[in-house]
Amino acid sequence: MQRLCNGALFLWLALGGGVEAYGGVSTHARYGLTVRETSRDPAGLVERLRAGEPRAFEELVRAYQHRVFGIAVRMLGSRAEAEEIAQEVFVRVHRSVARFRGDAALSTWLYAITSRVCLDRLGAAERKVAREGDDALLALRDDQPDPPATLERKELERALHQAIAGLPDERRLVVVLRDLEGLSYDEIAAALDIEVGTVKSRLHRARMELKDRLEKWLP
Amino acid sequence: MTCADVRETFLDLQDGTLAPDEHRAVDEHLSTCAACRRELDRYRATVSLLGRVDRARAPVGFADRVVGAARPVPWHRRVTRQLLFPLPVKLPAEAAAIVLVAIGVVYVFQKTPELQHAARIETLRPEREVLTPSIATAPVTRSADAPGPPPAPAAPPTSSSSAPVRSAPPAAPPSAVPPPTTGAAPSAEAPLRPPAESPGTSAGKVDTAPAQKPAKSETSAARERREPESATHDDLSGAASRQQAVAPADVPPRPDTAPPARRAEPPAAEPSRAPGPDLAKDAREQRAPRSGAPPDEELTRRRGDLSAPPSEAVQGVAPPAPSRLAAKAPAPDVTGRLSARDPREAERAIRPLASRHGGAVVARHIEGGTVVIELTLPRNTYRRFIADLASVGSWRPEHERGDLPDQIRLAIRVE
Numbered sequence: 137m138q139r140l141c142n143g144a145l146f147l148w149l150a151l152g153g154g155v156e157a158y159g160g161v162s163t164h165a166r167y168g169l170t171v172r173e174t175s176r177d178p179a180g181l182v183e184r185l186r187a188g189e190p191r192a193f194e195e196l197v198r199a200y201q202h203r204v205f206g207i208a209v210r211m212l213g214s215r216a217e218a219e220e221i222a223q224e225v226f227v228r229v230h231r232s233v234a235r236f237r238g239d240a241a242l243s244t245w246l247y248a249i250t251s252r253v254c255l256d257r258l259g260a261a262e263r264k265v266a267r268e269g270d271d272a273l274l275a276l277r278d279d280q281p282d283p284p285a286t287l288e289r290k291e292l293e294r295a296l297h298q299a300i301a302g303l304p305d306e307r308r309l310v311v312v313l314r315d316l317e318g319l320s321y322d323e324i325a326a327a328l329d330i331e332v333g334t335v336k337s338r339l340h341r342a343r344m345e346l347k348d349r350l351e352k353w354l355p
Numbered sequence: 356m357t358c359a360d361v362r363e364t365f366l367d368l369q370d371g372t373l374a375p376d377e378h379r380a381v382d383e384h385l386s387t388c389a390a391c392r393r394e395l396d397r398y399r400a401t402v403s404l405l406g407r408v409d410r411a412r413a414p415v416g417f418a419d420r421v422v423g424a425a426r427p428v429p430w431h432r433r434v435t436r437q438l439l440f441p442l443p444v445k446l447p448a449e450a451a452a453i454v455l456v457a458i459g460v461v462y463v464f465q466k467t468p469e470l471q472h473a474a475r476i477e478t479l480r481p482e483r484e485v486l487t488p489s490i491a492t493a494p495v496t497r498s499a500d501a502p503g504p505p506p507a508p509a510a511p512p513t514s515s516s517s518a519p520v521r522s523a524p525p526a527a528p529p530s531a532v533p534p535p536t537t538g539a540a541p542s543a544e545a546p547l548r549p550p551a552e553s554p555g556t557s558a559g560k561v562d563t564a565p566a567q568k569p570a571k572s573e574t575s576a577a578r579e580r581r582e583p584e585s586a587t588h589d590d591l592s593g594a595a596s597r598q599q600a601v602a603p604a605d606v607p608p609r610p611d612t613a614p615p616a617r618r619a620e621p622p623a624a625e626p627s628r629a630p631g632p633d634l635a636k637d638a639r640e641q642r643a644p645r646s647g648a649p650p651d652e653e654l655t656r657r658r659g660d661l662s663a664p665p666s667e668a669v670q671g672v673a674p675p676a677p678s679r680l681a682a683k684a685p686a687p688d689v690t691g692r693l694s695a696r697d698p699r700e701a702e703r704a705i706r707p708l709a710s711r712h713g714g715a716v717v718a719r720h721i722e723g724g725t726v727v728i729e730l731t732l733p734r735n736t737y738r739r740f741i742a743d744l745a746s747v748g749s750w751r752p753e754h755e756r757g758d759l760p761d762q763i764r765l766a767i768r769v770e
Contacts, residue, residue, distance in 0.1 A: 202410060
């Protein structure tokens with residue numbers, strides 16, 4: 137029954153229903169991608185990828201490179217490491233796309249691989265002691281009516297980055313996927329292979345924790 | 356509804372997915388609880404702040420790098436990469452490996468006398484190949500092919516064929532200094548001399564021993580007439596030939612003895628210097644029909660030649676024709692017989708024994724069913740070699756030159 141529900145959800149997402157569920161088009165549009173590109177895979181891309189067409193893989197990389205890299209850099213806190221991870225994700229996709237059954241959207245499958253690779257890297261023993269995060273990885277858009285001064289904004293960006301980096305890995309991943317990358321609950325649930333309720337619970341806890349960490353910057 | 360209950364609904368409030376009746380209850384609580392209202396405002400501000408975070412962008416060229424990394428690398432590029440990269444590690448390691456292998460090869464070569472001996476033999480073979488055409492083109496050979504002289508021992512036809520040569524300087528001494536010859540002689544002899552070798556260090560050196568040079572000047576007619584005597588000469592017990600063969604090369608020629616050219620080498624020694632008995636046999640078979648005389652007659656003529664006055668012998672010095680037979684067969688300085696239970700075993704033992712004493716086997720041939728081994732030895736190790744030869748078999752010397760040269764040529768008949 138649960139599988140049937142998931143299949144119906146994927147179908148719904150593929151038809152664009154996920155966008156409305158997330159709350160509108162604006163969140164996706166801010167990434168410079170149309171709703172169609174985010175919720176649906178480019179026409180025939182999966183078939184072309186399965187056929188081993190080199191051009192199809194290049195299209196896939198160009199369509200999702202910023203999203204995959206964005207998730208990785210928010211999760212790992214290092215641009216160099218994020219680039220390495222993102223490249224590994226696409227290489228894995230290239231190797232295993234022939235086995236992709238198409239049960240979920242290609243993008244969901246891509247996020248799932250990205251999340252798994254990031255969590256594996258975060259759990260790796262050498263990474264726990266070796267990597268030092270960058271401070272200037274996060275930038276805020278100046279779309280507020282009264283943007284703060286530059287220095288104040290830099291401090292806010294640094295505080296926000298540190299607050300996100302301080303979250304537990306699983307909560308941070310949900311925040312990144314939902315609030316920073318704009319995925320729907322269902323996409324996140326499918327990518328992480330967890331229930332939607334679990335996604336919401338982790339997201340709520342993460343937001344409450346961030347609210348407490350950013351108390352100085354909040355009204 | 357408690358504050359905690361209300362704060363658990365913040366996510367649904369934010370998303371607008373709260374059920375209507377629950378939404379109504381939350382609104383009632385918020386209207387009376389300033390703390391929860393403040394928490395909800397801060398929650399929404401946090402979500403808003405997160406929503407302002409700019410999108411991260413992949414580095415420039417990232418897509419191209421990914422596409423390049425996913426593309427399969429051609430096998431030759433993978434092999435090259437594995438062989439050469441990283442350069443600071445692979446190149447020194449490979450260079451060191453090459454140097455080690457080279458050192459190993461040189462070491463093995465130097466520690467293996469058999470290899471060195473084989474290399475020496477290899478260097479000798481081309482010399483013989485070069486020598487053969489020079490014989491064919493020599494003018495003296497053509498004169499020798501002229502109508503055959505009568506087999507009169509007293510008046511060998513060689514004297515008539517080499518008559519112009521008699522006017523040549525009679526110098527042709529059998530010493531270490533090469534006899535004056537015409538221009539063709541040095542050119543024909545040139546391939547015989549390994550330029551880098553020191554005197555008496557190898558078999559190739561023995562080939563260019565002084566004794567061969569006078570012999571080289573012999574006319575082909577004389578050589579051919581003596582050809583059937585090869586076996587006789589090689590038979591170390593032959594008195595006449597031995598007299599000629601073992602005469603000291605560096606002693607000035609005496610008028611009453613055989614001329615230096617004759618002493619240099621009877622032509623029969625050429626087959627004996629050949630690499631094996633096959634070549635000697637071939638040489639005999641090729642020349643025997645040309646002489647057209649029975650061996651006995653040839654022997655008689657030959658002895659007549661040997662007894663000819665020195666002036667006749669000198670006749671052969673001047674012609675430039677290089678005699679392959681004479682040039683390749685210097686006379687042994689020492690001859691003797693080695694009696695052993697197993698001649699084959701003894702023969703095999705002689706070679707390493709000679710190498711141990713700084714010498715080398717230069718020729719092997721069969722005479723009358725017995726093997727004759729010719730080898731060269733430094734004079735200072737000659738006595739020790741003879742002493743050690745007792746371990747191989749019973750050594751009976753037959754002839755030994757009075758003044759032995761630095762490099763002694765030793766003929767051992769293994770019985």
